[in-house]
Amino acid sequence: MKRLLSGIKPSGDLNIGGYGGALRQYVNLQHDYEAYFFVPDFHAVTVYQDPRKLHQRTRDIAALYIASGIDPRKATIFLQSQVPAHAELGWLLETQAHFGELKRMTQFKEKSDGKDTVSSALFTYPVLMAADVLLYQATHVPVGDDQKQHLELTRDVAERFNNRFGSTFIIPEPIIQDIGSRVMGLDDPSKKMSKSNPNKNSCVHMMDSPEDIRRKFSKAVTDSEGEVRHDWEQKPAVSNLIEIYSVFSEEDISVIEKRYDGQGYGTFKKELAEVVIEKLLPIQEKFHQIVDSSELDRILIDGAQRAAQTASGTLLAAKKAMGFVTF
Ligand code: AQP
Numbered sequence: 001m002k003r004l005l006s007g008i009k010p011s012g013d014l015n016i017g018g019y020g021g022a023l024r025q026y027v028n029l030q031h032d033y034e035a036y037f038f039v040p041d042f043h044a045v046t047v048y049q050d051p052r053k054l055h056q057r058t059r060d061i062a063a064l065y066i067a068s069g070i071d072p073r074k075a076t077i078f079l080q081s082q083v084p085a086h087a088e089l090g091w092l093l094e095t096q097a098h099f100g101e102l103k104r105m106t107q108f109k110e111k112s113d114g115k116d117t118v119s120s121a122l123f124t125y126p127v128l129m130a131a132d133v134l135l136y137q138a139t140h141v142p143v144g145d146d147q148k149q150h151l152e153l154t155r156d157v158a159e160r161f162n163n164r165f166g167s168t169f170i171i172p173e174p175i176i177q178d179i180g181s182r183v184m185g186l187d188d189p190s191k192k193m194s195k196s197n198p199n200k201n202s203c204v205h206m207m208d209s210p211e212d213i214r215r216k217f218s219k220a221v222t223d224s225e226g227e228v229r230h231d232w233e234q235k236p237a238v239s240n241l242i243e244i245y246s247v248f249s250e251e252d253i254s255v256i257e258k259r260y261d262g263q264g265y266g267t268f269k270k271e272l273a274e275v276v277i278e279k280l281l282p283i284q285e286k287f288h289q290i291v292d293s294s295e296l297d298r299i300l301i302d303g304a305q306r307a308a309q310t311a312s313g314t315l316l317a318a319k320k321a322m323g324f325v326t327f
Contacts, residue, residue, distance in 0.1 A: 012195025
């Protein structure tokens with residue numbers, strides 16, 4: 001059976017990058033896979049999180065999963081910190097990951113760049129991600145472009161473990177989509193749209209008001225050419241906007257290029273904002289209904305129980321394979 005696991009960190013307010021690169025895909029994939037969607041709250045604290053904000057954002061992400069269309073009766077939705085096996089397998093896998101390969105992770109280099117101190121958890125976090133995936137024997141992992149390298153590490157660590165201790169883990173395959181796998185900042189198309197970017201105009205948040213969305217798109221950088229044409233090399237900013245349009249309208253890029261042929265950026269940006277607003281409004285409405293509800297609590301408690309059942313079987317197998325005394 002095909003099984004997948006993925007999640008979005010509660011490290012900030014979710015933006016349309018995470019929606020395009022992850023959430024939108026989750027909603028489609030839940031029909032074809034036995035799906036586990038978790039909120040990786042342990043990952044969020046690799047950099048400092050204000051405790052109150054972390055608490056709220058964790059609920060927010062879970063509520064957004066459901067509001068966007070993930071069906072908790074179909075998929076298992078849970079919080080990482082509610083399933084202790086993640087931390088335990090994470091430790092065991094740290095014994096199999098190499099310092100050198102972690103040093104090569106570009107996300108660590110980017111996130112530690114220019115900082116006086118960073119937590120050791122930021123350095124080892126890809127190993128915890130490996131544990132997340134391997135615990136559920138996921139055959140597939142939907143990842144944005146930026147997470148490809150971490151999934152490669154997961155595969156290497158799993159293969160190493162299997163070779164050393166006997167076949168224990170399934171080696172997962174990535175699922176990477178073409179459109180939306182790399183949504184870039186509205187202020188700078190060379191940087192990914194990121195939750196932790198302090199420039200609020202760099203991204204559109206999932207919960208932004210229509211006025212904010214219109215304002216942010218009207219301010220988005222373009223180029224001096226005035227032609228709505230998709231070309232990442234020559235026109236990265238406009239290509240990014242076209243891809244966002246395509247993610248939200250579910251139309252092919254060629255259709256969008258044709259529609260705005262000869263119209264300049266003004267009309268295009270205005271209508272892009274409306275396309276995004278139209279998609280986000282019902283999600284926002286459902287989000288408000290569920291985020292503080294006891295229904296969400298129930299879904300997360302039930303999800304954690306289901307997840308723990310699967311995870312504990314894999315953890316036990318890994319411990320036995322390594323020679324730990326188990327009862
Ligand atoms: N801009 C993006 N374009 C495409 N995909 C994206 N994803 C995130 N941002 C974009 C994908 O969403 C999934 C969940 O990501 P995450 O939130 O767990 O981690 P992240 O990639 O580190 O997200 P951020 O927004 O950049 O958070 P911070 O700033 O806190 O590190 C992943 O599959 C990711 O590829």
